[in-house]
Amino acid sequence: MDYVKLINCMRCGMCLPHCPTYKETFLETASPRGRVALVRKFQEGELEDSEKFLEYVSLCLDCQACASACPCGVNAGELVAEFRCEKKAGEGLSMMEDLILRKLVPHPDLLEVSMVPLRLYQKTGMQKIVRSLGLLKMFPAALGRMEGLLPTLPGAPLRQTIEEITPAQGTEKGTAGFFLGCVMSLIFSEASLATVQILSALGYKVVTPKAQKCCGAPNMLGHDKEGVNQAARFNTDLFQSHQLDFVVTDCGGCGAELKKYGAHLDGEFAATTFSAKVRDISEILADEAPALKDRLKPLPLKVTYHDPCHIAHCQGIRSQPRTLINLIPGIDFRELAEADACCGSAGTYNIEKPEMSDLVLSRKVANIMKTGADYLVTSNPGCLLQLKKALSEAAPQLKVIHLTELLQMSLKGQG
Amino acid sequence: MEKNFIKALTEIVGEAHTLTDKESLACYGYDSTPELESKPGVVVLPGSAEEVSRIMELCDGAGVRVTPRGSGTNLSGGSISFDSGVVLQTSRMNRIIEVDQENLTATVETGVITSALHREVEAVGLFYPPDPGSMNISTMGGNVAENSGGLRGLKYGVTDDYIMGLKTILANGELLKTGGKVVKDVAGYNLNQLLVSSEGTLGIFTEITVKLIPKPQTKKTMLVHFPQLEQAALTVSHIIAARIIPATLEFLDRVTIKCVEDYAHVGLPLDVDAVLLIEVDGHPAQVAEDADAIRVICERHGCSFFQTAATPEEALKLATARRVALSALARLKPTTILEDATVPRSCIAAMVKLIQETAKKYDLVIGTFGHAGDGNLHPTCLTDERDKDEIARAHRAFGEIFDATIAMGGTITGEHGVGVAKKKYLPKLVGESGLRVMRGIKGAFDPKGILNPGKIF
Numbered sequence: 001m002d003y004v005k006l007i008n009c010m011r012c013g014m015c016l017p018h019c020p021t022y023k024e025t026f027l028e029t030a031s032p033r034g035r036v037a038l039v040r041k042f043q044e045g046e047l048e049d050s051e052k053f054l055e056y057v058s059l060c061l062d063c064q065a066c067a068s069a070c071p072c073g074v075n076a077g078e079l080v081a082e083f084r085c086e087k088k089a090g091e092g093l094s095m096m097e098d099l100i101l102r103k104l105v106p107h108p109d110l111l112e113v114s115m116v117p118l119r120l121y122q123k124t125g126m127q128k129i130v131r132s133l134g135l136l137k138m139f140p141a142a143l144g145r146m147e148g149l150l151p152t153l154p155g156a157p158l159r160q161t162i163e164e165i166t167p168a169q170g171t172e173k174g175t176a177g178f179f180l181g182c183v184m185s186l187i188f189s190e191a192s193l194a195t196v197q198i199l200s201a202l203g204y205k206v207v208t209p210k211a212q213k214c215c216g217a218p219n220m221l222g223h224d225k226e227g228v229n230q231a232a233r234f235n236t237d238l239f240q241s242h243q244l245d246f247v248v249t250d251c252g253g254c255g256a257e258l259k260k261y262g263a264h265l266d267g268e269f270a271a272t273t274f275s276a277k278v279r280d281i282s283e284i285l286a287d288e289a290p291a292l293k294d295r296l297k298p299l300p301l302k303v304t305y306h307d308p309c310h311i312a313h314c315q316g317i318r319s320q321p322r323t324l325i326n327l328i329p330g331i332d333f334r335e336l337a338e339a340d341a342c343c344g345s346a347g348t349y350n351i352e353k354p355e356m357s358d359l360v361l362s363r364k365v366a367n368i369m370k371t372g373a374d375y376l377v378t379s380n381p382g383c384l385l386q387l388k389k390a391l392s393e394a395a396p397q398l399k400v401i402h403l404t405e406l407l408q409m410s411l412k413g414q415g
Numbered sequence: 416m417e418k419n420f421i422k423a424l425t426e427i428v429g430e431a432h433t434l435t436d437k438e439s440l441a442c443y444g445y446d447s448t449p450e451l452e453s454k455p456g457v458v459v460l461p462g463s464a465e466e467v468s469r470i471m472e473l474c475d476g477a478g479v480r481v482t483p484r485g486s487g488t489n490l491s492g493g494s495i496s497f498d499s500g501v502v503l504q505t506s507r508m509n510r511i512i513e514v515d516q517e518n519l520t521a522t523v524e525t526g527v528i529t530s531a532l533h534r535e536v537e538a539v540g541l542f543y544p545p546d547p548g549s550m551n552i553s554t555m556g557g558n559v560a561e562n563s564g565g566l567r568g569l570k571y572g573v574t575d576d577y578i579m580g581l582k583t584i585l586a587n588g589e590l591l592k593t594g595g596k597v598v599k600d601v602a603g604y605n606l607n608q609l610l611v612s613s614e615g616t617l618g619i620f621t622e623i624t625v626k627l628i629p630k631p632q633t634k635k636t637m638l639v640h641f642p643q644l645e646q647a648a649l650t651v652s653h654i655i656a657a658r659i660i661p662a663t664l665e666f667l668d669r670v671t672i673k674c675v676e677d678y679a680h681v682g683l684p685l686d687v688d689a690v691l692l693i694e695v696d697g698h699p700a701q702v703a704e705d706a707d708a709i710r711v712i713c714e715r716h717g718c719s720f721f722q723t724a725a726t727p728e729e730a731l732k733l734a735t736a737r738r739v740a741l742s743a744l745a746r747l748k749p750t751t752i753l754e755d756a757t758v759p760r761s762c763i764a765a766m767v768k769l770i771q772e773t774a775k776k777y778d779l780v781i782g783t784f785g786h787a788g789d790g791n792l793h794p795t796c797l798t799d800e801r802d803k804d805e806i807a808r809a810h811r812a813f814g815e816i817f818d819a820t821i822a823m824g825g826t827i828t829g830e831h832g833v834g835v836a837k838k839k840y841l842p843k844l845v846g847e848s849g850l851r852v853m854r855g856i857k858g859a860f861d862p863k864g865i866l867n868p869g870k871i872f
Contacts, residue, residue, distance in 0.1 A: 007800065010745040012447050013488045016552045017528065026460060026506035027434075028442040028487065037442050052436050071678045071742035 001082055006040040009033065009074045015066035020342045020360045021059050029056040032066035032076030039083045049087065057083065059356060061349055062221075063309035063342035068316075081220065088223035101222045106213045106231060108182070112157050115186055119153045145351050149385045151187065158189035159210060166196050166206040173203035174245040176284070177277075179235075179258060181251030182214050183381035191402035195250040195281050198404060198411065201295070202288050209238050215254040216264075221347040225264075232261040236274045247274065250281040250404055252310035252380030253347075259315065280311060281404060282379065286320035289327055297413035298330035303406070304373040305333075306364070306387065307340035308380030321403055325377060328410045334371040338363070345386035365390050368398070379403045416456040416499075420477055424459055424501075427469045432507070434458040443502050446489040447549075448836055449750050450800065455482070455496040462507045464582065464590070464621035471619065472588030474501060480865045483615040485526060485554030490753060491834025493561065493614050497869050505556050508621065511535050518596045520579060522624045525556030529563075532625075542630040544571035547830070548738045556620045562612035564830035566734065569788035570662040570696075571628075573830065575611045580624035583610060583617075586861040591618060609856065614832050615867035617860040634662065634696035635706045636730035639713045640687045640720040644668060644771070647689035648764035650716040651787040654693075655760050657712060659705050663694035664788025665737050666767075670797070671784040674743040679736040687719060691787070692737050694730070740784045741795060748780070748797040752809050756820040757791040757829030769819050770794045777812040779805070791829035817843070833871045841872055 015032040016022050022031040029038065038056060041047040060080045067075035093101065104110055121127050127147075159180050176199055184192045196206050216231030235258070239247055249255045255278060262272030285292060303325055311317045318340070326333050344350055344360035368376055368391065376391065378384060379402055388400045416435070425433045434440070435457050444454040456479075461467045474481050480500035487494055496502050508524040514536055515521065521536055521543065529550040536543050546565035547553055553563065559581070564573040580594035593606040610617055641647040651664060667675065667683075667690050676683040683690060691713070695705040710721055724730035745751045758766045767783065770792070774781040785792035794816065796809040817827050817840050827833070827840040842850060850872055857864070 004749060007749040008745060010447070010449065010742060010749070010751055011445055011487075012742040012745075013486055013549065013552050014739065014742050016486060026504065027439070029434075029439050034442040037445065038438060041441050047438060047441060050438070052438050056438055071675075071739035072745035073678070 001039075001043065001079070001086060003043060005074065005079060006036060006043060008072055009036040009040075009076070010072055011037075012071070014071055015069045015076060018065040018069040018341075020061055020063060020065070020344070020363075021356060023363070024356065024359045030059055032070075035060055035080050036074065036076050039079055042083070059353065061309075061342050061344070061346040061360070063346060064313040065309065065341065068313045068340070081223070084223040085220075085225040089225060093222075093224060097222055097224065101219050101224045101227050105182070105218050106227070106234075108159060108213060111182060111214075112160065112186065115153065115157070118150065122153060145354060149350070149389050151385065151388055153187060154189040156189070158185040158192045159208075161189070162193070162196065162208050164208055164210055166200050166208070168203045168205045169201050170203050172205055175205045175207060175243060177239050177242055177244040177247040178206050178208040179215070179239075179247055179249040179251075179254055179278075180208065180212060181249055181254040181381065183385075184251045188381055188384060188402060191405045192250055194402075194404040194408035195248070198285065198407060199248065201411070202291055207242050207244065209242065211238055215257040217253045217257040217347070220257065228257075229264055232264045232271060236261055236265070236271045240270050240274055244277060246277045246279050246284070248279050248281055248284055250379060250402065252280065252308040252315070253382060255280045256310040256314035280315060280317055280320075280379070282311070282317060282320040282324060285407070286323050289323060292324075292407070293327050296328050296407070296410045299328050299406075299410045299414075300330045301375050302332045302334060302371075302373045303375045303377055304336045304368060304371040305339060306336060306343060306368070306376060306378040306383060308378055308383045309340070309342050309346070310380055312340040321377070321379060324403065324407060328406070334373050336371055337367045343383050343386050345382040347382060350386060361386065361390055365394050369395055374398060375406065376400045377403050377406050417477075420473070420479065421457060423473050424457065424470065427466055427473070428459050428461050432460040432462070443484070443487075443504075444495065446484070446487040446492065446494040448490055448492040448495070448834070449752050450806075451492040451495055451835065453495050453497045454499065455502040456499040458502045458504060460504045460507050464508070464584065467503070467584045467619055467621055468588045468590065470501070470503060471584050471586060474865055475587045475863065478863065478865065480868050481619075482867050483556070483560070483619045485557030486528075486549075486552045488549040488553050489557070489561065489834065490755075490831040491828070491836040493832050493834035493867070493870055494557075495835075497835070500868075503619065505554060505619075512622070514539060514541065514627070515596065516541070519627045520596050520624050521627055522580075522622060523555050524622060525554060525620045527555045529553050529555060529558055536627055537630055540630050541627040543577065543625055543627055545574045545577060548741060550738075555623050559611055559620055559623055560613060560615050561832045562830065564786065564789070564791065566663045566665060566694075566737065566786065568786055568791070568830075569664050570660045575608065577625045578607050578611050578623065579626050581607055581610055581620055582622035584619045584621055586618070586863065586866045594624070596624060612832065614834060614870050616857060616870055617866065619866075631662075631696035633699045633702050634694055634730070635702050636724040636733055637693045637706065637709065638683075638722045638724070638733055639691045639693065639718045640684050641689045641691070642687055642717065642719050644688045644767055645764055646717045647691055648767045648787070650691060650713055650718070651763050652761055653712050653716065654709060655788065657708065659695075659708055661693050661705065661709070661788060662696045663692060663734070665692040665785070666690075666787035666792070667692070667737065667740060667784045668782060670747075670780065670782035671740050671744060671795075674746050674782070675736050675740050677746055678739060678743045679732070681732045681736045683736070684720065692733055694734070737784070741793065744782050744795050744797055748799055750798045750800040750806075752796040752798060752806075752813070753793055753831075754795075754813055754816065755785070755791060755793055755829045755831045756816055756825060756827060757789065758820055758823045758825035760788065760790040762823045762825070763787055763790055763792070765823065766790075766792060766820070770816060773812045773815055777808040779809055779812055781812075786829075789829065790825065835870060838870075838872065
């Protein structure tokens, strides 16, 4: 790790009010400034990677709100992740990690098959029985939380049902590669279908290479840098073999990771070119605002927007989703307080650190409720899962949907 | 730290709020001051005034030293414990107790964040003007202890001007109530004023009552470019001499402009030596008149561009950009040594020139920004803690700047406090008699010397 990156932190504390875990605890060790100090002191030999040390470091959600807030350009979240990757590279993956991160996640076929029992579990009514009998209490807490997060699965993952080429409607403006994203394809396939259909309606030919693999974000969460690099290599080569004007994704987490491929592969030309082509769907659609505006039909809804960390902090995209929502006639847009604060999902954080995740989530839910909105719009599957679950309990009348689903509703006049 | 002492602390604040592991202690060894670090023996986070009182009673009995700390944004080393004592963090006491719209006061607990108070009172059309650069994280208790200033100091004054009442826990755990909601109060010594800027050496504030004023009806924010530094500095002096008092009159030099623009992207010019950020507020007619007069003065002094913020959002962006100036300077070099020498306003041009010459003499990069309208500049040396020779030159340069400041009738610190960072310059400024009186006051409040020892003098 580059020592200069650590000493660049001048400890001004500008990150503190933006850090979800600091806001809940007021503890310096749970702040970005504190985490940079911890890693620095480890590098300097003053501290060891004791159990306590790792506990503090792993409390970071890696939401990177601190990076957005830091005037001196320090990215505490990334420094912590880098430290954890270096540590993992030294120790090697555990058997379970190897099984999930290397043998399951990078293989879409296996991943899709692994969801079949879950689909059956829901279809056969087993889920209802298990939930009503409270059988989940018999399982480890983490399993129970995972089960609770699971919404009703679509009939089939989008990767299986979508055509590799979706032609443009009307005059063809260009070609977009579509990066599916595992969770979007497996669970939120309707939203992703909407993404493809909107692009096509606006005149883009959409190429969805079926061989594509997971973007590597789960490996990053597991601090498996080698696994991330393998994903970067594979997807770069696959997408670069097509003639594409840009590569679009509707998953914030994938977009953030894909944009880093160039850096992951040490500035290699192909990967850097690929990364430069990656766009979040909101970036493309905001550029198409005039064309889109003519087609949108009124939706008399009260809507608010939650900024996913991977969209706002990692990609710097804030205005585009709001512009798009406000394009829809009749929409009553209500800005959310602390809109770009993490919802507590943070990859697998909500399973690994349930207590802190719940604290961060309650704050988010309270802010959402204050808006009085009927619809919460966001654009990252982790946030969708987390907020759907939380709001189905706290405010069942409030619907949680992806940005492209809202736009599709308006395009189809489903107001 | 003795086991029994830690146990007694734990009984007061609970285990979750007593930190003794070496990782935590390492993270409480610093604040925002460069080059200073020292680990405390234990950290406590009390949740109420009663707990603070019991902690002080315990420490008084055991002779253990206590350093109060808010969010740890101090710039003079004031919130660092240099003798392995107790660091007492006030953040958990963060309730806004009331906004009294009849008396125009607000009462808050000590750990309330400054900007949280701003939001609360502005929602009902009232105004708490002090707005230090760190207002989004600094605590009210810390602001009172340091007498924090801010961007609006020129017209509205500093924290001191708004403190009406304090509840303070003394070194022996006793509660001291001073002032209240009355506008006039001459009963005995003005202890409120004495406690403000006491830097944690006289007591620990638990409750603060501040004066509020009506929120200004309107404001206008202007950004003015100057090809040369002196033009900007002279403009400042002439605006004041023309008897116009803007709310904000901030100065940024070329180095600072570049760093701020790199971070904030607000359209600052990269080809000029200085910009002034000026804000006038108040009655619409007055605001328009002041803005026009300011424009004439800027043009007379050769400004190359005069921009008025078109929307409140644009104005906010400019002010926010200025607030991050110090941190943004750290983009260039890892270590930033910042000072807040303050001179009478008529000397601002001479001061700017002196800083430039001193930087040249010692071969240093110094970025200067600050509250030019208050005569309060922040020359900031951009350096690297690993370059011992450069650090030594920086300290010699600042020594000279302080001597010149005192000679101009100025002060060694306008708003950051003496702490430990400026301790050695204080005798030059206040003399033997000044030190003797201050020591006497300290002795009256804290005879055993357990509250934030080693700070100020």
